[in-house]
Amino acid sequence: MKKSLLAVFVLFLCCLSSAHAAVVTMDQGDLYSTQYYGVGTMGGGRGIGFTVMTDFHMNTIGIDLGVPFNTGSALYEFDIFESLDGNTAGILLATTQFTLSQGEGWQDFALAFDFLSGKSYVINFTGANMSGLPAEFGVMYSWEPSALVNYGILGMVQGFEGAFPNNGNPLVPHFRINYTTQSVPEPQTLALFVFGLAGIGLAFRKK
Numbered sequence: 001m002k003k004s005l006l007a008v009f010v011l012f013l014c015c016l017s018s019a020h021a022a023v024v025t026m027d028q029g030d031l032y033s034t035q036y037y038g039v040g041t042m043g044g045g046r047g048i049g050f051t052v053m054t055d056f057h058m059n060t061i062g063i064d065l066g067v068p069f070n071t072g073s074a075l076y077e078f079d080i081f082e083s084l085d086g087n088t089a090g091i092l093l094a095t096t097q098f099t100l101s102q103g104e105g106w107q108d109f110a111l112a113f114d115f116l117s118g119k120s121y122v123i124n125f126t127g128a129n130m131s132g133l134p135a136e137f138g139v140m141y142s143w144e145p146s147a148l149v150n151y152g153i154l155g156m157v158q159g160f161e162g163a164f165p166n167n168g169n170p171l172v173p174h175f176r177i178n179y180t181t182q183s184v185p186e187p188q189t190l191a192l193f194v195f196g197l198a199g200i201g202l203a204f205r206k207k
Helices: 002-016 187-206
Strands: 019-026 045-052 057-069 074-084 090-101 103-115 119-127 141-143 154-161 171-173 175-182
Touching: 045 171, 057 171, 074 103, 103 141, 119 154, 154 171, 171 187
Parallel strands: none
Antiparallel strands: 019 175, 045 119, 045 154, 057 103, 057 175, 074 090, 074 119, 141 171
């Protein structure tokens, strides 16, 4: 009987601590520009400002862009900054450096970070020496004028441009985040566990 009680208790703890994995892709809104080579400019960098709505752990981050064949070996980076409201970048909290693959489409990179509910952040993509990006880069944008865009775990505030983001831009580059959250059991699930424990306890008393 004790083993049964222990098994139910362990199962209950597993339910409380279970993690939910998912991907959020920030590409809502009308498509403003398309991927391209050799035309236009990426400027010093591209970034996003957002407010977190629920705690989550980021595993990887990606950006949707075109990489010309003459720049694939250069070094680039993602930077995470704290922010008061998602409109300006504050203290640098985390960074990762990488090389890009040549071609068009999503490119994802490992960057582990815990985002906290109620906090605001800025994530920026730029050259590793902070001098900016090649003019030949192409990037996918959405047009998100001022209004908060709700992506579930976070709310988009605005896009950024520049190697160190400090000015708002309604052109939001397409980023995506692979993340995990801690699942909270529903009241019905908790009730089933309580009734199960009560039943085992009653059977134990009768015995």
